[in-house]
Amino acid sequence: MELALVLEKFILVAIIFGISLVTAMYSTYAERKVAAFLQDRVGPNRAGPFGIFQPMADGAKMFMKEEIIPTQSSGLLFIVGPSLAILTACIGSAVIPWGQKLTIGSRVIDLQVTDINVGILYIFGVVSLGVYGIMIGGWASNNKYSLLGAIRAASQNISYEIAMGLSIIALLMLTGTLSLRQIAEQQHGFWSNGWFTWNVFRQPLGFIIFIICAFAETNRSPFDLPECETELVGGYHTEYSSMKLGFYLFAEYINMFISSAVMATLYFGGFNFPFMHHLGLSENLVTILGVVALFIKIIFFIFFFMWVRWTIPRFRYDQLMDLGWKVLIPLAIANIVLTGVFATIFK
Amino acid sequence: MSLFYFVAFLSVFFSLLVIFSKNPVHSVLYLILTFFTFTIHYFLLNAQFLGIVNFIVYMGAILVLFLYTLMLMNLNTETEPVKSNLLKIIGVIGGGCLLVTLIASLKISGNTEPVILRDPNLGLVKNLGKVLFHQFLLPFEVSSILLLSAMVGAVLLAKKES
Amino acid sequence: MLHYYLCNMEAQSLPVNYLPIIFQMIVALGFVFTTMLATHKLGPKRSTKDKLTPFESGIEVIGNARTPVSIKYFLVAILFVLFDVEVIFMYPWAVNFRDLGSDGMIEMFVFMGTLLLGFIYIIKKKALDWD
Numbered sequence: 001m002e003l004a005l006v007l008e009k010f011i012l013v014a015i016i017f018g019i020s021l022v023t024a025m026y027s028t029y030a031e032r033k034v035a036a037f038l039q040d041r042v043g044p045n046r047a048g049p050f051g052i053f054q055p056m057a058d059g060a061k062m063f064m065k066e067e068i069i070p071t072q073s074s075g076l077l078f079i080v081g082p083s084l085a086i087l088t089a090c091i092g093s094a095v096i097p098w099g100q101k102l103t104i105g106s107r108v109i110d111l112q113v114t115d116i117n118v119g120i121l122y123i124f125g126v127v128s129l130g131v132y133g134i135m136i137g138g139w140a141s142n143n144k145y146s147l148l149g150a151i152r153a154a155s156q157n158i159s160y161e162i163a164m165g166l167s168i169i170a171l172l173m174l175t176g177t178l179s180l181r182q183i184a185e186q187q188h189g190f191w192s193n194g195w196f197t198w199n200v201f202r203q204p205l206g207f208i209i210f211i212i213c214a215f216a217e218t219n220r221s222p223f224d225l226p227e228c229e230t231e232l233v234g235g236y237h238t239e240y241s242s243m244k245l246g247f248y249l250f251a252e253y254i255n256m257f258i259s260s261a262v263m264a265t266l267y268f269g270g271f272n273f274p275f276m277h278h279l280g281l282s283e284n285l286v287t288i289l290g291v292v293a294l295f296i297k298i299i300f301f302i303f304f305f306m307w308v309r310w311t312i313p314r315f316r317y318d319q320l321m322d323l324g325w326k327v328l329i330p331l332a333i334a335n336i337v338l339t340g341v342f343a344t345i346f347k
Numbered sequence: 348m349s350l351f352y353f354v355a356f357l358s359v360f361f362s363l364l365v366i367f368s369k370n371p372v373h374s375v376l377y378l379i380l381t382f383f384t385f386t387i388h389y390f391l392l393n394a395q396f397l398g399i400v401n402f403i404v405y406m407g408a409i410l411v412l413f414l415y416t417l418m419l420m421n422l423n424t425e426t427e428p429v430k431s432n433l434l435k436i437i438g439v440i441g442g443g444c445l446l447v448t449l450i451a452s453l454k455i456s457g458n459t460e461p462v463i464l465r466d467p468n469l470g471l472v473k474n475l476g477k478v479l480f481h482q483f484l485l486p487f488e489v490s491s492i493l494l495l496s497a498m499v500g501a502v503l504l505a506k507k508e509s
Numbered sequence: 510m511l512h513y514y515l516c517n518m519e520a521q522s523l524p525v526n527y528l529p530i531i532f533q534m535i536v537a538l539g540f541v542f543t544t545m546l547a548t549h550k551l552g553p554k555r556s557t558k559d560k561l562t563p564f565e566s567g568i569e570v571i572g573n574a575r576t577p578v579s580i581k582y583f584l585v586a587i588l589f590v591l592f593d594v595e596v597i598f599m600y601p602w603a604v605n606f607r608d609l610g611s612d613g614m615i616e617m618f619v620f621m622g623t624l625l626l627g628f629i630y631i632i633k634k635k636a637l638d639w640d
Contacts, residue, residue, distance in 0.1 A: 009529045013536050067552045071561045072573055077372055083541045090537035094530045114529040117471055121399040121600065122530075128407025128593075132379070135414055136372065142573050143563040151418065155582050158411060158589040165596035172603035178472055238564055243548035247541075318639035321585070325637050329592075329628070333621065336599075340614045343606070390524050400597055408593045415586040419577050476601025480613055487598070488616070491623040494591050498627040501591070502636045505584040 013113055016093050024253035025055040027302055034306040062246035070239055074140040081137025082240065082247035088133060089254040092126040095119040096261050097181040099271045099291040103284055111291065112181060119180035120168055123262055127164070127217055131157045133251065134219075138236035149235030152225050152317065156216055159324035160223075164213035166332035167206045170339040171266060174202055180262075184270030189277065200267040205335045207267045209328055214259040216324065218252060221309035225317055260301035261294070268297050351391060358384040375413050382406045394470030584636055595624050 029044065029052070036043025044051035069078055099111035116122060131154045138150020175183045187197045200207045216223040227235030234240075237248045264270060271290035281289070315323070361381040365374045382405045389398030468474055479487055563570050602609065602617050609616075631637060 006532075009532055010536075013529065013533045017533075017536055017540070063548050063551050065548075065552055066555065067549055068556070068560055070563055072563060074370070074372070077370075077376075079545065080376065083545065087534075087537050087541055090540070091530070091533050094533045113533060114526050116395075116526050116530075118395050118399045121403065121472075125399060125402040125407055128403055128411075131407075131411055132414075135411070135418075136376070139372065139414075139418060141563070142575065144565065144576075147418070147576075147578070151415075151578055151582050154411065154415070155585045158408075159585060162589065162592045162596060165593070166599075169596070169599050169603045172600065173606040176604055176607055178600070178604060233564065242552050243544055247544075321637065321639055326632065333625065336621075337618070340606070340618075344611050344614060390527050393524055396601065404590075404594060404597060408590045412586045412590055415583050419580070419583055472601050473604050476605040477608070479601055480605065480609055480616060484616060488620060488623075490598070491595075491620045494595060495623050495627040498588065498591050498624075499630060501584060501587040502631055502634050505580050505587075506634060506636060 008107075008109060009113065012109075012111075013094075016098070016113060017090065020090065020093055020254050020257055021250075023257045023298075023302075024250050025059065027253040027256060028058065028249070029055045030302065031306050031309075034303065035310050038307075038310045059246070062243050065242040067242045067244070068239075070142065072142045073239065074142065077136055077140035078239075079244070081133055081140055082237075082244040082251075083133075084136060085130070085133025085251040086247040086254070088126055088129045089251040089258065092123055092255075092258045093261070095122050095180050096258070096265060097184050097270060098294060100283075100287045102287050111287070115179055115181045118178050120172070120178045120183075120266075123180075124161075124165060124168070128158075128161055130217070130251075130255065133248075134236050137240070137248070141236075141239035143239050145232045145234070145238045146236050149227060149232045149238070153219060153236055156219070156223060156225065156320060156324070159321060160213040160216035160328070163209055163324060163328035163332050164217065166329065166336065167209040167213065168266075170206045170332070170335045171199060171203050173336070173339050173343060174199070180265055180270075184265050184272065187269040187272050189272060190269070190274035197272070198267065198269040203267065203335075203339070205331065205338075207263075209332050209335065210267070211263060212323075212328060214263060215305070215308070216320075218255040218259055218305075220252070220256065220305055222312045222314050223320060224309075224314060225320060256302060256305050257298065260298045260305070263301055264294055264297035270294055351388075354384050354387050354391070358388070371417050372414070375410055375417065378413070379406055379410055382410070389470075392470065393467055396470060396472045396475045398470075581639065588631065588636075591627075592624075 032054070033043045033051075035041075044054040047053040047057045069075060094113040095116060097112040097115070102109045102111055134153045134157075135150050138146040138153070141147075171183075172178065175186055177183060177186075183199075187199055189197055191197065195201065219227065225235075227237065232238070237245055240248060271287075271294045273290065273293035276286055276290065279286075358381055361377050361384060364377040365381060368374050368377060382401060386398050386402045386406070389395075389401055469478070563573075598620070599617065602613060605613065
């Protein structure tokens with residue numbers, strides 16, 4: 001790999017990293033505004049016009065707060081926990097294709113950190129690593145509520161991972177590749193050969209299973225039992241303060257952003273939008289519009305996450321596990337069988 | 348080649364830390380890092396599917412099981428049970444046997460011709476699937492019975508007391 | 510159009526393509542490290558004895574949290590590992606689904622059938638019931 005390419009990749013990584021952080025910051029603001037809207041309140045409105053500087057104020061507060069490490073906790077592990085949580089949240093974005101190729105002068109820039117052959121499996125692996133941050137943090141706190149929260153979170157994450165993996169398999173049977181860029185490119189445009197090109201129209205059941213699992217993996221309501229405040233104080237992050245707490249909250253929002261991006265790429269055409277090659281625009285403009293289209297889809301999914309959170313009450317723990325094991329896994333297997341049979345009949 | 352030695356050094360280093368750290372949870376964390384370096388080894392050999400399987404199954408699943416086990420145990424007991432001299436002698440003999448076996452196998456494999464991979468893309472998911480479902484179909488189906496028996500065993504063990 | 514993409518698909522298959530992931534990890538590590546250090550330096554330090562005890566809703570803390578938890582969670586973890594291996598086995602089949610045709614599908618359904626048997630056994634034994 002020559003130096004220019006290394007530099008290009010580093011810049012791309014930095015930009016994507018910055019975008020994920022900013023999106024996560026503004027998701028906290030959006031969450032409060034959406035909650036306020038749904039509950040007929042105003043929401044944050046003091047810091048700047050419409051309160052748009054609220055995330056900065058929150059961030060500064062997180063930095064300036066006192067750092068409390070309980071004497072009974074396992075010191076080093078107590079710090080490792082939140083660090084792992086945010087680390088695993090941040091590395092998932094490496095394989096997501098943000099757009100088509102951009103041509104600047106003679107240089108063709110791939111708007112994706114790297115296009116690897118096992119893209120989906122990489123995301124799957126990173127998701128499965130997400131358990132560690134919560135588990136280690138909750139255990140290291142040496143607090144009974146934290147321990148319960150951590151074990152609940154871990155059991156929930158691993159249970160829904162299986163259904164998630166199975167729902168992706170049905171999708172892969174149609175795409176025949178694990179590379180996210182190729183999956184996105186196969187969903188070119190919006191309509192061809194008498195049917196929609198986006199995968200959601202070919203895998204509706206798979207998409208529903210996937211989005212439920214995405215909610216559970218990000219510990220979002222109605223699956224937010226690990227931090228359910230009526231039973232467990234603050235769940236696995238009861239003992240955390242200052243930026244360590246911030247890392248846990250941030251990791252949740254980054255995960256939400258990444259999973260929205262994955263859903264948009266796998267099922268909603270990624271950077272494709274209707275009539276993209278019938279408008280007679282230049283390649284670069286199409287690419288930029290594609291990035292915008294992807295972000296519109298992502299923002300819609302983030303809004304959907306929030307909408308659900310402020311609408312649906314929380315599950316009970318046994319209901320949650322039953323849904324994961326006894327409903328979603330059989331459904332996902334049935335989806336694979338159906339996909340197989342249909343694809344063989346309508347070759 | 349130097350990259351291989353660097354990653355190999357990291358693997359050995361982290362696996363030594365696994366053994367020598369006092370806190371079992373630290374050991375698990377170092378084990379995660381060790382498995383991560385193994386993943387890098389696989390990718391350097393272009394065995395992409397094996398690499399990612401190592402990443403998902405070992406780093407993401409089996410070590411989670413290890414952590415669960417640690418949480419299930421009562422780690423309060425500060426005093427480790429005193430090991431008798433007999434156990435120590437047996438340990439030394441066992442370790443010595445392993446060392447001899449390893450050295451012997453290294454010596455033998457040093458004399459044989461190195462295995463040359465005819466198709467460097469064999470490790471890609473697609474090619475591996477083709478081989479798995481044509482040449483190695485029977486072992487694949489048998490592995491499902493292995494998984495089935497493991498499931499039954501786990502349920503039997505956990506449900507014993509009730 | 511689609512054919513063009515399918516022909517070009519094996520182009521990206523070198524170990525060097527994984528290098529940018531390491532870059533991303535380095536950037537993420539750097540971010541975590543600097544942020545942790547900054548918050549450690551910036552925050553005030555006025556610790557008292559009460560502040561450093563575990564928070565358990567104001568009630569006096571009895572013992573600590575190094576207690577064993579229910580075996581149920583462990584069972585879920587073991588079953589997860591087994592099913593995870595199963596799911597992983599299905600990926601090489603899924604990407605070759607079109608090439609393997611109906612023979613491959615029957616082979617895979619035999620594999621899935623065996624595991625479905627195990628799944629039914631788990632359900633029948635009420636191993637996943639939370640009572």
